[in-house]
Amino acid sequence: MNMQIVMLLGQDGVTNGAVYALLALSIMLVFSVTRILLIPQGEFVAFAALTMAAMQSGRAVQLGWLVFALAVVATLMDAAKVWRSKGREPWPHGTLGLLAVAALALVLTKVLPLDRIGMFAQALLTIALVVPLGPLLYRVFFQAIAAAHSLVLLIVSIAVHVALVGTGLLMFGPEGGKTEPFSDAFFEIGPAMIASQTLWVIAATLALMGGLWVFFGKTLYGRALQATAVNRLGAELVGISPDLAGRASFTLAAAIGVLSGILIAPITTIYYDSGFIISLKGFVGAIIGGLTSFPVAALGALFIGQAEAFSTFWASSYKEVIVFTLLLPVLVWRSLAHTRVEDEE
Amino acid sequence: MIAKPLALSLLLGALAVVPAAAQVKIGVVTSSSGPIALVGIPQKNSVALLPKSAGGQSIEYIALDDASDPTATVTAFKKLISEEKVDAIIGPSGTPNAMGVINFAAESGTPMLAPVGSAAIILPMTEPKKWVFKTTQNDGLVADKLIEHMVKTGIKTVGFIGTADPYGDNWLKVFTEGATAKGIKVVTAERFQRQDTSLTAQGLKVTASRPDAVLIAAPGSSSVLPETTLFDQGYRGKIYQTHGAALPDFLKLGGKKVEGTILAASLMLVLDDIPDTNVSKKLAVDYVAAYEKAYGTKPATFGANVYDAGLMLQSVIPVALKTAKPGTPEFRAALRTALEGVKELAGTQGVYNLSPEDHSGFDQRGLELITVSGGQWKLLK
Numbered sequence: 001m002n003m004q005i006v007m008l009l010g011q012d013g014v015t016n017g018a019v020y021a022l023l024a025l026s027i028m029l030v031f032s033v034t035r036i037l038l039i040p041q042g043e044f045v046a047f048a049a050l051t052m053a054a055m056q057s058g059r060a061v062q063l064g065w066l067v068f069a070l071a072v073v074a075t076l077m078d079a080a081k082v083w084r085s086k087g088r089e090p091w092p093h094g095t096l097g098l099l100a101v102a103a104l105a106l107v108l109t110k111v112l113p114l115d116r117i118g119m120f121a122q123a124l125l126t127i128a129l130v131v132p133l134g135p136l137l138y139r140v141f142f143q144a145i146a147a148a149h150s151l152v153l154l155i156v157s158i159a160v161h162v163a164l165v166g167t168g169l170l171m172f173g174p175e176g177g178k179t180e181p182f183s184d185a186f187f188e189i190g191p192a193m194i195a196s197q198t199l200w201v202i203a204a205t206l207a208l209m210g211g212l213w214v215f216f217g218k219t220l221y222g223r224a225l226q227a228t229a230v231n232r233l234g235a236e237l238v239g240i241s242p243d244l245a246g247r248a249s250f251t252l253a254a255a256i257g258v259l260s261g262i263l264i265a266p267i268t269t270i271y272y273d274s275g276f277i278i279s280l281k282g283f284v285g286a287i288i289g290g291l292t293s294f295p296v297a298a299l300g301a302l303f304i305g306q307a308e309a310f311s312t313f314w315a316s317s318y319k320e321v322i323v324f325t326l327l328l329p330v331l332v333w334r335s336l337a338h339t340r341v342e343d344e345e
Numbered sequence: 346m347i348a349k350p351l352a353l354s355l356l357l358g359a360l361a362v363v364p365a366a367a368q369v370k371i372g373v374v375t376s377s378s379g380p381i382a383l384v385g386i387p388q389k390n391s392v393a394l395l396p397k398s399a400g401g402q403s404i405e406y407i408a409l410d411d412a413s414d415p416t417a418t419v420t421a422f423k424k425l426i427s428e429e430k431v432d433a434i435i436g437p438s439g440t441p442n443a444m445g446v447i448n449f450a451a452e453s454g455t456p457m458l459a460p461v462g463s464a465a466i467i468l469p470m471t472e473p474k475k476w477v478f479k480t481t482q483n484d485g486l487v488a489d490k491l492i493e494h495m496v497k498t499g500i501k502t503v504g505f506i507g508t509a510d511p512y513g514d515n516w517l518k519v520f521t522e523g524a525t526a527k528g529i530k531v532v533t534a535e536r537f538q539r540q541d542t543s544l545t546a547q548g549l550k551v552t553a554s555r556p557d558a559v560l561i562a563a564p565g566s567s568s569v570l571p572e573t574t575l576f577d578q579g580y581r582g583k584i585y586q587t588h589g590a591a592l593p594d595f596l597k598l599g600g601k602k603v604e605g606t607i608l609a610a611s612l613m614l615v616l617d618d619i620p621d622t623n624v625s626k627k628l629a630v631d632y633v634a635a636y637e638k639a640y641g642t643k644p645a646t647f648g649a650n651v652y653d654a655g656l657m658l659q660s661v662i663p664v665a666l667k668t669a670k671p672g673t674p675e676f677r678a679a680l681r682t683a684l685e686g687v688k689e690l691a692g693t694q695g696v697y698n699l700s701p702e703d704h705s706g707f708d709q710r711g712l713e714l715i716t717v718s719g720g721q722w723k724l725l726k
Binding site for chain 1: 378380383537542545567570578592594
């Protein structure tokens with residue numbers, strides 16, 4: 001084990017850790033606002049990566065149909081709600097917009113020559129396709145039961161995850177996908193080569209974290225979300241719609257997942273069911289942060305990335321065992337450090 | 346509300362039921378969803394291409410999906426045996442799935458033709474395993490072919506990267522045994538999971554031990570990432586792959602980085618380079634053409650293994666019909682005896698010569714050394 005190997009493993013750990021950190025943040029964001037543990041978070045990553053890969057290899061992109069179908073269901077649900085209230089409730093905002101975006105994205109994936117429109121356009125189209133999935137999932141599966149016990153929300157969340165993985169196999173097939181790197185450049189720093197894709201991942205992660213910080217600290221919508229996270233009932237009393245907060249947090253989570261997917265797709269082969277294990281590691285990071293502290297969660301996720309890289313080097317057969325065993329001392333420490341009784345609800 | 350995506354995913358497991366007028370019933374169990382779906386989907390697709398009649402009797406196929414779950418395989422087998430009263434079963438797709446159902450096949454006296462990789466399902470031969478036949482090349486046979494090439498090109502040390510599943514386990518075992526016997530040393534053995542996002546550490550460990558060549562044992566497209574990682578890390582030694590990499594996606598995902606890879610697999614990958622005198626060529630060409638016509642893609646060899654099982658049954662059904670009627674235990678027993686007597690039967694994957702001791706019956710004729718050149722599979726000359 002020399003300096004060069006340490007540098008390369010460290011680089012690998014930082015790249016993966018950065019992605020885990022992003023996922024940890026979005027899992028925490030959704031949990032604090034809606035009390036939903038977003039198990040399908042990983043599917044946003046996998047679907048984005050596979051959609052991008054399908055575009056580049058010239059295969060038909062099927063995801064648009066799923067998003068469009070969900071948008072239609074969401075619109076019908078809204079219509080049923082308005083009809084049942086006999087016009088007393090106003091037509092809810094947002095769903096029709098999502099339907100329009102989903103329809104547009106679906107049409108674009110069918111008419112454009114997807115493998116020749118350039119990487120930037122492909123990334124934009126991927127975002128337009130996958131991000132609406134976030135608010136649509138919330139509208140169709142969670143909005144009606146938003147006030148239910150968090151155990152119910154968790155079970156529905158797992159069900160949505162299982163259904164999405166199955167649909168993913170149908171849409172993308174069992175084989176993995178991989179995309180072209182943004183650039184092939186390498187930089188030599190000391191004894192190690194740094195791949196430019198690594199720098200992209202780190203830069204994008206930092207930019208996103210900065211963006212989220214500004215969003216939550218400085219903007220009205222961000223503060224509204226934060227208020228909902230701090231106290232749901234209080235936020236509702238001062239006029240913050242819980243539906244809106246739920247949708248906004250799901251949209252953000254989907255956006256972060258999609259960006260992570262686009263970032264890591266050139267580094268690794270992603271399968272239709274890869275998302276779960278990636279988001280599970282993000283979840284471990286979020287647990288280290290106690291599902292409340294964003295900076296601690298980000299550090300925890302980076303730590304997971306490093307632990308993974310080095311434990312793989314020493315004992316590749318036991319990698320997952322080592323990474324998930326590390327969770328135990330953290331849980332013990334947290335339960336000792338926090339004697340306060342967590343009040344459910 | 347979750348019904349819609351669920352219904353969509355259930356569609357995948359839908360049964361392919363063929364008209365009920367048939368007289369010989371064959372059950373097919375594949376893993377066309379779940380973790381090893383990449384193996385099971387071409388197998389499920391091949392069911393529609395299987396022979397429709399044999400010895401004047403039509404054949405009905407009843408296909409079930411076990412979702413890669415060994416428990417579901419048992420359920421599917423029990424259903425096929427006790428409810429459908431099938432005469433033989435083709436499947437399942439995975440080695441763990443197959444290991445779990447051997448006793449059920451034997452108890453009911455139903456011959457089972459498993460297209461799985463590991464020789465453990467037929468060796469060592471025991472009383473229950475008499476009912477099990479295997480339509481793939483044994484890993485050991487493929488390993489010998491690769492080791493032979495390594496010896497010829499003067500390779501002394503080999504690094505191993507394999508998946509942490511029965512496929513990788515068995516390959517490490519048979520390869521280490523075979524290589525040690527020929528004086529080749531396996532200097533490092535690294536493992537990974539199919540869904541791993543980074544293999545940097547495994548690659549570094551292998552590169553650091555400076556082997557003359559690296560063998561990657563992984564099924565399907567998971568065989569690509571170890572190789573591209575090694576390439577990116579500057580490793581330029583020979584890289585060997587197993588027949589698990591023998592599918593179109595390997596070339597697509599690997600691109601320039603997998604040039605020069607050497608693997609041993611069935612002739613299906615290099616049909617154009619194979620002389621017409623090879624008895625398997627016409628069968629393989631017809632199968633690939635029929636599959637492409639039906640599904641628009643080239644089949645992976647996993648599908649051809651199921652197809653060969655169908656050909657094998659087609660050849661023994663007329664023999665068994667002489668002694669008993671389909672649907673009876675005597676017919677199933679006759680099928681089993683006839684399968685053991687299969688001689689020089691050409692399949693898409695090679696030539697089968699079965700015996701009471703050897704229930705796989707492949708020899709080196711079913712294997713070709715193949716390399717990647719100019720983004721295409723080419724016969725290694």
